[in-house]
Each structure stands twice: as C-alpha cells, then as structure tokens.
Amino acid sequence: MADTTGHPTEPGVTSETESPMRPSSWRHIGPGIVVAATGVGAGDLVATLIAGSSFGYTLLWAAIVGCLVKISLAEAAGRWHLSTGRTLFDGWASLGRWTTWFFAVYAVVWGFVYGAAAMSSSALPLQALFPDVMDLKWWAIACGLTGLVFVWFNRYAVFEKVMTVLVGVMFLVTVYLAIRVTPNLPDAFAGLLPVLPDEKDSVLNTLGLIGGVGGTITLAAYGYWVNAKGWTDTGWMKVMRLDNRVAYATTGIFVVAMLFVGAEMLHSANVAIASGDKGLIQLGDILEAEYGSATAKFFLIGFFATSYTSLIGVWHGVSLMFADFVARLRPGTEAARGEEVASGARERSWPFRAYLLWLTFPPIVLLFQDQPFRLVIIYGVLGAAFLPFLAGTLLWLLNSARTPRAWRNGPLSNTMLALAGLLFLVLCVKQIWDQPWSEFF
Template sequence: MADTTGDTTDRLDPPEPDSGRRKPGWRSVGPGIVVAATGVGAGDLVATLIAGGGFGYTLLWAAVLGCLVKISLAEAVGRWHLATGRTLFEGWATLGAWTGWFFGIYVVIWGFVYGAAAMSATALPLHALFPGVMGLEWWGVCTGLVGLIFVWFNRYAVFEKVMTVLVGVMFVVTVSLALRVTPNVGAAVAGLLPVVPDEEGAVFNTLGLIGGVGGTITLAAYGYWINAKGWSGPRWMAVMRWDNRIAYLTTGVFVVSMLVVGAELLHSARIALSGGGQGLLQLGSLLEERYGSVTATLFLVGFLAATFTSLIGVWHGVSLLFADFVERGWPRSRGGSRGRGEGPAAPRARERSRPFRVYLLWLTFPPMLLLFRGEPFRLVVLYGVLGAAFMPFLALTLVRLLNSSRTPREWRSGVVSNAMLGLAGVLFLALGAREVLDQPWSDFF
C-alpha cells in the first residue's frame, strides 16, 4: 500500500481481507451504550445542572456539541480497532516509548484516586435512600466490593446487559424529571444558537460543559468493548458507527434533560448547587419539597444508576486497558509484534488474565483508605494534572494514528473527522491548561 503521508516507521500490517459486511440494527447496540453510560457520572450531571441553573438554556448548544465531540472520539477509537485489527495501546506504542510512560504513570495514580471517588459517589444515593443503615464510608466500601465481585465473575455479555438495564433506568428518570418541571420549548430552541454568556468565567464554563459530556479515559476503552462484543474487522464498521451514534444520542437526552431541570428549577429561583455528588443530593431535597417524596426517590434511583454504571464501567473497561498495557510487554513492544491482530477471543481471555484482576483489586482496596482518611493533597494535585492531560493525549494521538500508514487508506480520517478530533484536541488542551494553572502549586512543594 502506498504511503501518502510520508510516515514509514512502525507501520502496522493491515488485517486479513474481511468479507460479509454486517448491517446495523437495534440488536447490535451495546458497546456504545456501555462507554456512554460509564462516562456520564455524578460530576457530568451536576455540571449540566449548574450550567442550566446559572445560564438557563443559553448553553444548550454547548451540551449538544459536547456529545458530537465525544461521538467523533469514540468513532475514531472504534475505527482504529476495526480497521487495523490492533488495540489502541499497540497504536500508541508505535508513537514512541513516551506513550507507555505517560499511560503507566497515569493509570496507576488515576485508578487510586478515581476508585475512592467512584465509591463515594455511588454511596451517596444509597445513604440517602436508606438513612441510618450504615455510615457513608461503609456504603462506599460495599459498592466497591459489589463492583469487584460483579466484574470478576461475569464476562462482557452479562456486563453489557446490566449496563443497558441501568441506562434504561437513567433514561426514564431524567426524561421524567425534565417533563415534570415543564420545559420552555421556545427558550430551549433559542439555546441551540451558539452564544456565550457575557459573564465572568462563562467561557471556561462553556468549554467545561462541552468537554465534560460523557467520558474521559473510558472513551479509550470503547475499542476493547467492541472487540469483547465479538466485532472484529472492517465489516463491522457500519455497526460500530450506528452503535456509537445511538449511544451518544441517548447521552444527549440525559444531558439536555438535566439542563432543562437546572434551567427550570434552579435558574429562576437562583439556587446554586455544590459540585459533585453533594449537588445531586441537594437537588433531591429540592425535588422532595416541590414535588413530593415519590419524585425525590425516583431521582435518587436514577442517581444511583448513573454512579454505579460509572463504577462498574471503569472497573471493567480500564482494567482491560491495563491488561493490554501489561500484555504488550511495554516498552519492549513496538505495536504489532504479537500476531496479526485482535480477534474476539483476545479480550475474552484478557478478562480472565492476572493483570486485569490485579488492576481490579487496585481500583477497589487501596482507595478504601481514602474513604476513611481523606484524599492525600499531593496525590490529588497529580491526579488533576494527569487527568487534564489524558483527553488531549487521546485526541491528538488518534489524529496521528488515523492519518498515517498505520491505518489502511480506506479508513483514514477525512476532513470532518480530522476537524472534530482537532477541535477536541484544542478544547482539551485549553481545559487542561486551566486545570494545571488552577492547581495550588505553592502548597504542593
């Protein structure tokens, strides 16, 4: 195959010729639902509520654009896996050993801090639904153990079914709430016009809303989930794209619904929410005052579904990434030295592998210390900085991989994909720079 990019290093062999292209359908939707649901956690819901509460419907367009950006990122990850038959980490390895150093440091620190955050967030609605049963920390321990046991003993097929059911619960709850508060349709339509409020901090609030809609490192897991589903080779490309679009359309419904709740319930009353899961608890109390205990309980169930999907999604997806990282023998591997590609059996075996289970344990037990002792300051600062760096790393490495001879010519990125990936890279670089600048470095040293 001729190389029109001038990149002749670390070229990956194309997968075997693939015939019998698969047709998309409703039954094929699955991995996209998993990645979208994993990415939409308490923080995303609160950020959307705060945007609605602060600016009404003005930033609705930003929430929609955020979904389009994530569709493009997830599609690029899936296209790499299917077009090349290689995992994302194999692709990163061809870009140099620095990618392995970055990922290795990131995934260890991120997993330690995120494990505690996920358990705490999932404990909040349980503590509110069953007050007095046990303390918040112990609810967190229980949710971590449930996530560990569920992922340890079940394979992808069961995991996907449970995630789909929980997404159904989230869908019913968010749409019901949006209808309950009676949305202003005219104002919502006007909110689709790209306008940034003329207020201090509005620009970064807008960028944060675009960048925060559904996914961080879990977007990188999408390719592993489509392989675990049994999709392998370019014949599944149309199915993957359908799956991805339906999933993020569902995410868009979540986000728009929560923005409607914020605009109608918080904006007019000038009510400000706290960040994170505590903000959702505040909203639950407000819903009980306005609409009664049934509505508040329904909301808490939806809150629990959102946080628990994020927990088990990370427990499964990031463990797959870590297992591939170890399996490829970084930094010795240069991507492509382990055979002809990623067949359906590979991720299924990876779910039973020692590295997969080691990372599951890492996500579960060490973070429990943080539930009782608080988060170590320096570790949280490093977590924030590395987290800010991951999304531009993902977007910009995908641009590199999908515009080089590493990807068969037919499946390289076109103008639209490159524009969206470039937009994502610039967006996340701006957000990442602000995250780094906002860290209390003077207290760090």
C-alpha cells in the same frame, strides 16, 4: 466519518472487501450503551445542572456540541481497532516509549484516586435512601466490593446486559424529571443558537461544559468493548458507527434533560447548588419539597444508577486496557493477544484482575482519611491531560501509514479531532493553572 472510498488498501492489510460489511442493525447495539453509561457520571449531571441554574437554556447548544465531539473521539478509537486489528495500545506504543510511561503513571495514580471517588459517589444516594442503615464509608466499601465481584465473575455479555438495564433506569428518571419541571420549549429552542452568556469567564465555562459531557478514559476503552463484543474487523464498521451515534444520542438526552431541570427548578428560583456529587443530594431535597418524597426517591435511584454504571464501567473497561498494557510489555505475544480478545480470556487474565483489585482495595484507605493533597493535584493534572493525549494520538495514528488507507481520516474526522484536541488542551492548561502549586512544594 472517515473517507472510505476511492483508496486502495495497503499490502498485507485486510480490506473491507475481504470482510463483508454487516448491515447496521439496532439488535447489535451494545458497546455504545456501555460507553455512554460509564462516561456520564454524577459529576457530569451536576455540571449540567449548574450550567442550567446559572445560565438557563443559553448553553443548551454547548451540551449538544459536547456530544458531537465525543462521537468523533469514540468513532476514531473504534475505527482504529476495527481497521487495523490492533489495539489502541499497539498504536500508542508505535509512537514512542513516552506513551507507555504516560499511561503507566496515569493508570496507577488515576486508578487509586478515582476508585475512592467512584465508591463515594455511588454511596451517596444509597445513604440518602437508607439513612439509618450504615455510614457513608461502609456504603462506599459495599459499592466497591460488589462492583469487584460483579466484574470479576462475569464476562462482557452479562456486563453489557446489566449496564443496559441501568441505562434504562437513568433514561426513565432523567426524562421524567425533564417533563415534570415543564420546560419552556421556546426558550429551549433559542438555546440552540450558539451564543455566550454575558457573565465573566463565560468562554471557559462554555468550554468546560462541552468538554465535560461524558468525557473520560472510557472513550479510549470503547475500542476494547467493541472487540469484547466480537467486532474485530472492518465488516463491523457500519454497526460500530450506528452504535456510537446511539451512545451519544443517549448521552445528549441525559444532559439536555438535566439542563432543563437546572433551568426550570434552579435558575428560575435563583437557587444555587454545590458542585460535585453532593449537589445531586441537594437537588433531591429540592425535588422532595417541590414534588414529594416519591419523586425524590425516584431521582435518587437514578442518581445511584448513574454513579454505579460509572463505577463498574471503569472497573471493567480500564482493567481491559491495563491487561492489554501488560501484555504489550511481554514480547512475542501478538498471536496470544488476538486469541485473548476473541475468546474473552483477557477478562480472566491476572493483569485484568490485578487492576480490579487496585481500583477497589487501596482506595478504601482514602475513604477513612483526607485524600493526600499532592496526590490529588497529580490526579487532577493527569486526568486533564488524558483527553488531549487521546485526541492528539488518534489524529496522528489515523492519518499515518499505521492505518489502512481506506480507513484513514477524512476532512470531517480531522476537523473534529483537531477541535477536540484544542478544546481539551485549553481545559488542561486551565486545570493545571488552577492547581494550588504554591502549597504543593
């Protein structure tokens, strides 16, 4: 997306001529599959199902726009890592100490609450598949512990292969369901026209769908996975961009397929499902009544793959970010940090493993009691604030002298990042406004 022609490279910065451009090839695809699998969780599929059940195919265009917005964000994160040889944390730290404080609070609070949510989401389809084996809480703990062990003992290469297999399962299940419900293709094509439903709050619902298509902290983790893959200079820029586009094309297929299911199975029958992960359990029951137990079980396997990829993806990607965050606080470690990226040592570092433990064990407490009310509100606000923070800081970094001139933003990148920042800011304000603050104090 960047304007990469006609600009000299700044002194002391490696230029694209010093890093021969590798030809883009499908055999290199990897980090994009990881970010797509991690970013699309059960909540995204439910939101798309509800959009289909409420508005039919009307908001199909919004789901596609959501994918384009995320392409611009992930591409910007990857371009920063490859063009500067520095991590996103280096960039954030150059903007002021406030970024460090924001991430420190975010990582602690968000990780604590998200850990419990991810474990519960992965447990739901397992309990539905094996209802007599054990309680939901113990399934959740088992998911968290297996995710911990898997990420603890495996490096990126194995992690990527497992994620690719699980994405394959997600792909087969969602495409099968979309075909099974026999979508109305003329109505679907009409849904590509950017129109809004006539219902109340249709603008906010539309913005929520656009912003919710695979939009999480894993967009920021993409640059770290790019480095973990061994892509560390501008010679990999074309490969990274192909990888990123494949990622969100895959995401687009997931969400469009689920919108088809919502439009055909729920909207036409005027059936409503609950928001949140339990909405997918309801869909499983509807599928069983309509198409039989085999289809329902196949769907639940896909539901598990969707939730579990988000779990292990966050366990790996955000732990990488936290390890870099801790390393950034220790002065004089620039060279060591570069060697960590190249050798994969960051995945064996104590901060990486400490955050893995934080994501796994403290959240187990929340599985046995109601989530602390104030903590959940803070979690919601921080989560809503992260994506406007990411879009705004990338816009700042990639238009400044911190980025080599040849790889700074062009008009298209600036437009997409500005639109993303505005979109997420509106959604952030809405999230903050909707919180029950009167009960907080």
